[in-house]
Amino acid sequence: MLSEILSIGFLTSLLAGTIRLATPILMPALGQIYTQRAGILNLGVEGTMLMASIIGFATVASGGGLWMGFLVGILAGAIFSLLMAWLSVTLRVNQVIAGIGMNVLATGLAAYVYRLLFGIRALPAKITSFQAVDLPGLSDIPCIGTVFFQHNVLVYLAFALVPFTWFVLEKTMFGLKIKMVGEHPRAADSKGISVTWIRYAAIVIGGAYAGAGGVFMTIAYLNMFTESVIGGFGYIAVSVVIFGRFDPYKAMSGALLFGFASALQVRLQALGSGIPSQLLLMLPYLMTIAALIFASKKAEFPSAYAIPYSRMER
C-alpha cells in the first residue's frame, strides 16, 4: 500500500489530477476576488457557472466552435451575474439570500434549457472538447511532462490569469477603486467615484470569470452537460477567496490544495486503504475546514463586506 503511494506513477497521476481539478475552482475564485474586494459577497457563483456551462456547451454543440463556445460562456456568466448586481447594488437586498436564490433559479433554468435544446434522447449530446496541447520537447519529459505539460489550453489560461488578476488589483487605478469601494464606499463616493458603477463592474467581471470556469467543465474537462456538472465548485471558489485572504496567489494555493485532496481521495479509495469510502469522501472538505481555521486568524475582510451602500443613509 505505502509502496504504491510512493511510486512515481501514482504521484504523477495525482499531481496531474490536482492541476486538472484546481482549474474549475481557480477561475471563479479569481473573479470573486474582484467582487468580494468591492464589498459584495456573491454566493450565486455556482448558478452562474451552471448557466455558462449549458449555454457555452450548446454553442459548441450547434457548431459554433470551441473558442466561440468559451466566449459565449464567459458572456453568459457576465450577463447572469448582472442579475446579482441589480439585486445587491440597486435593490440592496440581503446578498446571501440573493445568491442562494440565483443558484436555485439556475438549477431549474439550466435543466430546462438543456431539455428545450436537446430534448429527451437515447444518448447524451457530446462534443469534441479542448484536447491536451502537445508541447514538443516539454510534453515528452517523463513525469514532469505528464504533470505540467499535458493539459488543455484553458488550464494554462486559468493559471495565467493569476498574475493578471494580481496586476489589475494592485497596479491599476481600477483595482484601487475596487478596493476603496469595498473598504469605505462613502469616502470613495465623496471623491467622485461611482460606488454603483464600480460594484456593478466588479460583479460582472466576477461573473465573466465564473462563466469561464463553468464552460470549462462542459467543453474542456468533460465533453457533455449534466445538471450537476458544477458539483459545488462555485461554493468552494467563494471559500477559497476567503481562505486566500483576497489575494490571487493565495487563492491559487487554496484551489490547488482542494484539487490535491479531491485527487488523492479517489486514488486512496482505489488502492483499498481499508478506510471507509464515506470517510475518504470527506477528506477534501476536512482539509478545507482545517485550512480555513489556520487562515482565519489573519483574515481581514473589506470593511464594507456584504453591506449595501446608500448615499442617503448614515
Place this chain on the structure above:
Amino acid sequence: MKKSLPFVSLMFVLILFFSCLSPALAADKFKVALVLPGKADDVSFNQAMYRGAMEYAELNPDLISLKVVEGVYDVADIDPTLRDYADAGYDVVIGHGYQFSEPVNTVAAQYPEVAFLLGCGVGYQPNSQIYDVQLEAGGYLMGVVAALATQSGKVGVIGGGEGSEITRGHEGFKAGAKFVNPDIDIQEVYTGDWNDTTGAYEAAIGMYDSGVDVIWHSGDGIGLGVVQAAEEKDLYVLGNVEDQVTLAPKNVLSGLQYEWGNALERIFTSIQDGTFIREGEKETIMINVMNGGLSMTELNDVKGWLTTDDIAVIEDVYAKLGENAIELPEVP
C-alpha cells in the same frame, strides 16, 4: 378589474367541472405516476426505467396512462411529491430508487387504496411492493469478463452511493473476478453521489494511470465520466443498465442491460387481478439473468484481448447464471 370578475368565475366553474369529469373518463385505465430521481435520458438507471415503462404503456394503451416526473432526487422532495400524486387520484405511484424507501413506506401507510412500487429499496406495506435487480449476478458476470480481458492483471469498479443493489453488484464483481484469477488486483471507488460525473472521471483516470485496463461502472451520471476517461486513455470500460456501446464504440467492451418492463408486467398482472394489495409476506419482484430481465450486451472486443477460450468461459458463466447454478456472494 370588476368586469373581468364574471369571466374569472366562469373559468373557475368550467375548470372545476372538467377536472371532476376527467377521472370519470379514464376510470377504466390505471393512472400511473413514475417518479424518477434523475433525468429520463441519463443513459442509465433512470433511462432504463423510463424506457421500460414507456414501452409497457405503449404495449398496453388500454390498461395504463403514464405520467413521468423527473429529477426528484432529494429525500426532502420525495415525500411531498408522492403525496401529490396519491392525492391527485393516481392508482399506482412508482418511486424508482433506494432513496425512496423511507418515503414510500410512510406515504403508502397513509393511502391504503393506492398501489405503491419501490425500486431497489427496502421495506413494504400491504399496498406496496419492491422491485429490484439481482445485480450481484450481473456484477459477477462483469467481473469474469473484466478478469479475462485484462492484460495487466488489474481491474476496477466505480460506483455512486454505497448501498443496496450497488454494493451487491460490487461484491458480485469481486467474486467473479476472483473466480477467474484469485490473485487479481481489484480497485474499488464510490463517488458518494450517483450524479458526480466529474468525480467518477477523475477516479477512472487515476485507476487507468495506475495500470488498470478494464473498469466496470455501476451506472448513472458517474458512468458517463468513466466512459469518457476510457475513451481518452483508450482502454476498456464495461457499462451498466443500458447498452452503452454507442457512447464509445472503441472502448465499451460490453455491459449489462436491464429490462424493467419484465418486472412491470408481473406487477401489473397482480394489480389487475386484485392480488396486489394484501397482508403478509411479499416477495421482491426481481429482474435477473434467469427471467431475462438482466442481460449482457454483445461483446465488442475491438482490441482482441479475449481469446476464443475466454469467450467460451464467459458464455458458460452466463448460461450458469441463467440456471441459478452459481453461488453468489450475500450482502446483509
